[in-house]
Each structure stands twice: as C-alpha cells, then as structure tokens.
Amino acid sequence: GAGVSQSPRYKVAKRGQDVALRCDPISGHVSLFWYQQALGQGPEFLTYFQNEAQLDKSGLPSDRFFAERPEGSVSTLKIQRTQQEDSAVYLCASSLGGEETQYFGPGTRLLVL
Amino acid sequence: AQSVTQPDIHITVSEGASLELRCNYSYGATPYLFWYVQSPGQGLQLLLKYFSGDTLVQGIKGFEAEFKRSQSSFNLRKPSVHWSDAAEYFCAVKGSGGSYIPTFGRGTSLIVHP
Numbered sequence: 001g002a003g004v005s006q007s008p009r010y011k012v013a014k015r016g017q018d019v020a021l022r023c024d025p026i027s028g029h030v031s032l033f034w035y036q037q038a039l040g041q042g043p044e045f046l047t048y049f050q051n052e053a054q055l056d057k058s059g060l061p062s063d064r065f066f067a068e069r070p071e072g073s074v075s076t077l078k079i080q081r082t083q084q085e086d087s088a089v090y091l092c093a094s095s096l097g098g099e100e101t102q103y104f105g106p107g108t109r110l111l112v113l
Numbered sequence: 114a115q116s117v118t119q120p121d122i123h124i125t126v127s128e129g130a131s132l133e134l135r136c137n138y139s140y141g142a143t144p145y146l147f148w149y150v151q152s153p154g155q156g157l158q159l160l161l162k163y164f165s166g167d168t169l170v171q172g173i174k175g176f177e178a179e180f181k182r183s184q185s186s187f188n189l190r191k192p193s194v195h196w197s198d199a200a201e202y203f204c205a206v207k208g209s210g211g212s213y214i215p216t217f218g219r220g221t222s223l224i225v226h227p
Contacts, residue, residue: 042217043157048213093157102159107155
C-alpha cells in the first residue's frame with residue numbers, strides 16, 4: 001500500500017515568509033509525528049498527534065511553529081515568519097499506535113534565505 | 114533522559130567486506146532499539162528493531178544487530194556490504210514504558226568503495 005507522503009518535497013522561502021508543509025500518513029494510522037532534521041544530525045521530535053488530538057508539542061522550537069491534524073488524517077506543519085535557522089528537513093512519520101513502529105515519509109527540505 | 118551515541122561519523126568499507134556500525138545508548142530501564150537507513154533525499158527506512166527476547170535481531174537487506182545490555186550497545190552488522198548499502202544509518206532508542214518519542218543518534222555515513 002501507499003506509504004507516508006509529504007509535500008512539497010523542496011521549499012525555498014525568504015526570511016519572514018510563512019510556509020506550510022503537508023503530511024499524508026498511511027491510511028488507518030492513528031499516530032502522526034513531526035521531526036526536524038538539521039544537516040548532519042539525526043531527526044529531532046517536534047510534535048505528536050493521536051487522531052486529531054495534539055498530545056505532545058514539547059519539541060516545537062518556538063511559537064512560530066504550529067501543527068494541526070483537524071480530521072485525524074492529513075497534517076500540516078506551519079512555520080510563521082521563517083528564520084534561517086529553520087532551514088532543515090522536516091520529516092513526518094505515522095504509526096498504528098503511539099508505541100508502534102513509525103514509518104517515515106521522504107521529508108520536505110526547507111531552505112530559508 | 115534517554116540518549117544515543119554513534120561514535121563514528123563516517124565509515125568506509127570495500128564492497129564485499131564486512132561491516133559493523135556502533136551504537137551506544139543510555140536509558141534507565143529496558144529500551145526499545147531501532148536501526149534506520151536513510152538514502153540521499155529519502156526518508157528513514159526501518160532496518161530492524163529490538164523490543165525483547167532474542168538479543169540477536171535479524172533485519173531486512175541482510176542486516177543484523179545484537180543487543181548487549183552489559184555494554185549498553187546495539188551494534189549493526191552485515192557480513193558482506195553491497196555498493197547499494199551506501200547511505201546514512203541512524204540508531205534510535207525509545208523507552209518501553211508507554212513512551213512514544215524515539216531519540217536518534219546523529220548518524221553514521223557509510224561509504225562503499227568498489
């Protein structure tokens with residue numbers, strides 16, 4: 001079946017612009033995670049949804065970052081007033097449940113100029 | 114707090130040679146352990162995982178890993194490397210008591226020479 005998909009795959013933004021990154025999880029997966037992967041580093045947790053409920057947003061680096069999953073399926077990560085330090089790959093993962101194996105999408109590479 | 118150390122940033126091997134990638138973790142109780150592979154421009158693909166039971170875990174693509182509690186290690190091995198194995202490899206740890214957030218190491222880049 002289809003895996004996790006993310007769009008766009010690449011995004012170039014000028015500093016100060018708002019961006020929206022989309023994640024389509026595997027159908028039927030209850031849990032959805034967002035990660036930020038800086039160059040040369042491993043992924044770092046941003047936020048976690050169980051269905052439409054955002055149960056953990058402790059990893060969001062600032063209040064410029066906002067995520068939603070209104071119908072418990074597709075999720076959007078929004079970054080307002082982008083800064084150069086926001087440049088990274090943003091990975092989405094989904095799983096059947098919170099403790100189950102996570103399946104990752106290809107990521108969105110964000111470059112802020 | 115849980116943490117993962119991958120001491121080797123780069124590993125270079127010749128095609129056909131054996132491979133061992135090191136991973137050391139820190140976690141107070143029994144951990145869940147994972148190895149993922151990431152090819153350029155791709156997301157992470159799960160190679161194998163350890164939850165409990167047999168400490169030698171078999172994964173996809175001919176990889177295996179051994180959980181050694183006494184050494185807090187979960188090293189990844191492959192007896193004969195193929196050129197297509199060149200990629201970034203990440204070790205991750207997650208708590209076993211209802212935790213859902215894995216902590217990843219910084220990764221080891223595998224370079225395969227023909």
